[in-house]
Amino acid sequence: MNIPISSFRILRPHHACRAAALSALLLGCANQMRPSGGPVDEVPPRVVRCSPAPGSVSVPRKANIEIVFSEWIDPSAAKKSVTVFPPPQEDPGIAVRGKTMEVSPDGLLADSTTYHVEITAVLKDLHGVSIGKPYHFVFSTGPTLDSSRIRGCVKDPKGNRAQPKVALFRHDTASPDDTVLLATPSYLAQTDTLGRFALDFIRAGTYDILAFIDSDNNNRLTSKSDQAFAPQQRRIVLADSAGPLVLFPVACDTSAKTIASFKPLADTLALGQWEAETRLDDTTLLDSTWRIVPVDTSDTAPPPPSVVRYVPVRRSPRFVLIVDPPFEAAPYYLIYSPQAQVRLSPEADTLLDTIRFNGPTSADTIPPEIVWHAPKGTASLAPRVAVAWSEPVRALLPALLLTDTLGDTIQCLMDTLPADTTIFRLKRSLLPGRAYRMPIPDTAFADLCGNHPLDTSDTPSVAIAFSSISEDNICFSLSGGSSCLKPADSRVWQFKPLGSTNIYTCADSGGSFRFDSIPAAQGFLAHFIDADGDGEPSDGRLFPWMPPEPYFSFADTIEARARWDIENITITDCEPCPEDTLEADTTETE
Numbered sequence: 001m002n003i004p005i006s007s008f009r010i011l012r013p014h015h016a017c018r019a020a021a022l023s024a025l026l027l028g029c030a031n032q033m034r035p036s037g038g039p040v041d042e043v044p045p046r047v048v049r050c051s052p053a054p055g056s057v058s059v060p061r062k063a064n065i066e067i068v069f070s071e072w073i074d075p076s077a078a079k080k081s082v083t084v085f086p087p088p089q090e091d092p093g094i095a096v097r098g099k100t101m102e103v104s105p106d107g108l109l110a111d112s113t114t115y116h117v118e119i120t121a122v123l124k125d126l127h128g129v130s131i132g133k134p135y136h137f138v139f140s141t142g143p144t145l146d147s148s149r150i151r152g153c154v155k156d157p158k159g160n161r162a163q164p165k166v167a168l169f170r171h172d173t174a175s176p177d178d179t180v181l182l183a184t185p186s187y188l189a190q191t192d193t194l195g196r197f198a199l200d201f202i203r204a205g206t207y208d209i210l211a212f213i214d215s216d217n218n219n220r221l222t223s224k225s226d227q228a229f230a231p232q233q234r235r236i237v238l239a240d241s242a243g244p245l246v247l248f249p250v251a252c253d254t255s256a257k258t259i260a261s262f263k264p265l266a267d268t269l270a271l272g273q274w275e276a277e278t279r280l281d282d283t284t285l286l287d288s289t290w291r292i293v294p295v296d297t298s299d300t301a302p303p304p305p306s307v308v309r310y311v312p313v314r315r316s317p318r319f320v321l322i323v324d325p326p327f328e329a330a331p332y333y334l335i336y337s338p339q340a341q342v343r344l345s346p347e348a349d350t351l352l353d354t355i356r357f358n359g360p361t362s363a364d365t366i367p368p369e370i371v372w373h374a375p376k377g378t379a380s381l382a383p384r385v386a387v388a389w390s391e392p393v394r395a396l397l398p399a400l401l402l403t404d405t406l407g408d409t410i411q412c413l414m415d416t417l418p419a420d421t422t423i424f425r426l427k428r429s430l431l432p433g434r435a436y437r438m439p440i441p442d443t444a445f446a447d448l449c450g451n452h453p454l455d456t457s458d459t460p461s462v463a464i465a466f467s468s469i470s471e472d473n474i475c476f477s478l479s480g481g482s483s484c485l486k487p488a489d490s491r492v493w494q495f496k497p498l499g500s501t502n503i504y505t506c507a508d509s510g511g512s513f514r515f516d517s518i519p520a521a522q523g524f525l526a527h528f529i530d531a532d533g534d535g536e537p538s539d540g541r542l543f544p545w546m547p548p549e550p551y552f553s554f555a556d557t558i559e560a561r562a563r564w565d566i567e568n569i570t571i572t573d574c575e576p577c578p579e580d581t582l583e584a585d586t587t588e589t590e
Helices: 013-032 075-081 346-350
Strands: 047-051 065-069 082-085 093-097 100-104 114-119 135-140 148-154 165-170 187-190 196-202 205-212 228-230 235-238 241-251 259-266 269-274 291-294 306-312 318-324 331-336 353-358 370-374 385-395 399-404 409-413 419-426 435-439 445-447 463-468 474-481 491-497 504-507 512-519 521-529 551-560 565-570
Touching (some): 065 114, 075 082, 075 093, 082 100, 148 165, 148 235, 165 196, 187 196, 205 241, 235 241, 259 331, 259 353, 399 419, 474 551, 491 512, 504 512, 512 521, 512 551, 551 565
Parallel strands (some): 148 241, 474 565
Antiparallel strands (some): 082 114, 165 187, 205 228, 228 241, 259 269, 269 318, 291 331, 306 318, 331 353, 385 419, 385 445, 399 409, 399 435, 409 419, 435 463, 474 512, 491 504, 491 521, 521 551
16 A cells, blocks of 8 residues: 555654554555555556575575565465465465565475475456566575476467466376376466466476466366367476477367267167267277167067167267167167276276167158358358258268359369268369359268258259459469478468458478469468368367377468469568567566
8 A cells, every 4th residue: 555655744652552553553454455546556566575585595494485575465366376386285375464475385395395486467466456477486495406497388379368377297107197187287387478488497307298277276277167288299308408399279178078969860870979069080989888778678678789880970079870780669778988088097997877768760851951061252262162061961972063154163072971061172273253153962962861961853952152252352372481491291371361261271392382362461371280181270189198280370461462473471480489488587676
């Protein structure tokens, strides 16, 4: 609380008791409410003194930690903002008195250990102004400080500006590989506003590294609720220094995948759907424990079907079970093992779940419908052509024809596996300024029960239609490259025009790119490693581990000029993380 000097007066000795009472009253009020009135406080609090002093060695094991700030701080925010790593056996006590915060470990500190004290951006003054840049300092109970170092940054292709926390988990061969990521970290630091981090004074060893947005501020990764980030190799051996490490988004769901719905479509065919927020590939859901039993277990009940085959539906959380002998028109139980992403205990392998369903009384006769298609309106000359269906379908033909208003045709290839979305691969580029139409005959697709999306008329009533961009608005080519990028066959370049949701891609050629016939626009360049071949940057997965696809976007815009060939664009921004990575702030001022 800032009180003007003019509000004080010199008191005579016989006013000492009254002065003491007044002082206590002022302190009590300041600890209970935020100050009001006066100019708006926009100055963040800062650390002016620490004890032990930053970088101290041979600190007594029974020492308390004291941090003095430039102004009074919010006690409730302070208790959520400070952490000590490696973590003591018991959470330390935290007390705030005006500008001073005292951290009291419960018991003695460990011998010959370098401790990190981290103050995150959660800390605020009494006006609610955050400290902003995280502050941390170190001291050691031994004669020296640990000397290993890690630096890097967190990249989020979605452009979120949250400040994740970066955690190191010391690898213990006695602990399961996955569950260690759910435990208390060995070291923790918060990134700055640009996603940069530096962890200094780390003990040499083998670590798993992970970053996460700590939404509940408990300094631990919480399944589902926390967005997580990881490098391509999450485990590192730290001897001296490492980095720059770049961390990209990864999914961190540890819950078991249960079945949301299950319905027989025919005598030997059933369609199910996993409870999942994103599509699941066939490497995640491999299970041979399916069992179908009738609800009626009497001697007269028919023999239950056996699951012959499990078929995942591409680009979807749905799946198909093929059974033999056929279902009867009777109630059944499907008994299966929930699809746990990580086993937290040996007993988890024995868990079973059950869903009740009725055998089919009649075969499915509802035809599939088109839910949406892309592109719509005006498209580039090399668009992504796709059709999403109301239910899984199979392509019965290897290709369809895309026809323009002058009768020119382009062959569009497609996969024949069951999928919710059909992706077409064009054999060549479109021509500018043309209107295109792709009729979808009833002989081209069928759902799992053989229902076709159209009637059998000679002129199909369903088609997708769009136009190609006019020649006056086309940039003939946009090309360039970077001498510091290593060649990668799976690298894909992106051009993202400002104010548009369309993204244009091209394959890498020795660290270079060339976009042909794209719309004229100002935009951003980016590139990523398309390891799964789906044409877009994909998140990784923690449980089971799947590395993220590296994605880098460049800050400066470039112009794709109409009716021009733009050549020799040179990219010099090759450092994945800025050089001025967040450093430990150990400045001591009075």
